[in-house]
Amino acid sequence: MQNFLTLDNQLCFAIYETNSQFTKLYSNVLQSFGITYPQYLVLLALWEKDEITLKELGERLNLGTGTLTPMIKRMEANGWIKRERMISDERKVAICLQEKAINQKDDIHQAIANEVIACQIDLNEYQLLMDQLKILQNKLTIRSSN
Template sequence: MKSKSLKSQAPGLLLDDQLCFALYSTGLAMTKVYRKLLRELELTYPQYLVMLVLWERDELTVSEIGERLFLDSATLTPLLKRLEAAGLLQRARAIDDERQVIVSLSAAGRALQAKARAVPESVMCAAQCSPEEAAITKKSLEKLRKRLMKNT
């Protein structure tokens, strides 16, 4: 049975016209690139993001990491537990407020940073774009994210 084209009946509902699909499918492609690169580091993409945050600034609370990554603690806690089990970080209750959990890098977590140095350049090679084009795209996406966050 041949499917009918509904283009004339539903303008604006074409998959290829959707911004959300362009973002979604690009995200999938980017994640595939990272999955291949991060296999050597034995990290998933979300774990890599957590490590990036901690390499930037060590000894953060779970909520600070969550704010940085736009993740809630229910999503972040299992990630942190797996990274702790892998020996890359430690979690400890804050002395002054036991409700807060402080996350800090272990020696192995700090050492992993050196192995990860090649990842950003490899991603740029896979994307085949100039640093200028990447910066413009990144800035546009950040602007879009900020606008969307106002409506959530």
């Protein structure tokens, strides 16, 4: 049991280290586009569903408005997104993609895909890892809600 308590045998540390490596990999690729990794996550969410409220975006990314608002302002200043009053309810503001984000979507996706391939992660392995991480995430979510 004592061996289990070493740092190298901790799943949480392995996930932490892997996350750090992924963030570094993505950040290096995204730098050429002038966006950060968290900004890329915003774009991913908006590419899935454009024109959503700040609250919806925060829920989708699991980020609070204190983190999200300054990021949205920077992205708006850099021409990636814009904020507009919703037609259905003018009290709400929608976050919308700008042409820059729409036009560079394929280039960004291709650059990320090239880096993942360069790490020698094939499609089957990628899907297996995703499946395993989703199972783990669900278990942790269930545990934290009890």
